[in-house]
Amino acid sequence: MKDEGANAPVYQAVLLPSGRRFSARGDRPLLLSAADAGFALASSCRNGTCRACLRPLHSGAVRYRIPWPGLLPEEKASGGWVLPCVAFPEGDVVLGD
Ligand code: FES
Numbered sequence: 117m118k119d120e121g122a123n124a125p126v127y128q129a130v131l132l133p134s135g136r137r138f139s140a141r142g143d144r145p146l147l148l149s150a151a152d153a154g155f156a157l158a159s160s161c162r163n164g165t166c167r168a169c170l171r172p173l174h175s176g177a178v179r180y181r182i183p184w185p186g187l188l189p190e191e192k193a194s195g196g197w198v199l200p201c202v203a204f205p206e207g208d209v210v211l212g213d
Pocket residue numbers: 158159160161162163164165166167168169170186199200201202
């Protein structure tokens with residue numbers, strides 16, 4: 117969906133193995149949506165470069181608005197890793213806790 121702002125889609129995110137859940141807006145980085153729900157995920161730079169927030173993406177898809185050097189080409193190609201500080205959900209997602 118391309119609507120953003122007040123009309124941004126809201127998806128469900130699940131953290132495994134804890135099973136913690138939070139709502140994730142399509143126009144907000146996953147890290148911030150998790151923080152909104154009271155889940156402080158590991159992070160540092162918050163701009164996609166340090167990899168402190170790197171975690172597995174078990175299912176779902178994300179998009180990035182910036183070219184970011186923090187994810188290796190093979191990690192990006194596999195689709196199995198995510199940088200939540202700069203990743204916007206494109207649907208429901210399941211992440212490593
Ligand atoms: S916090 Fe540095 S890459 Fe996400």
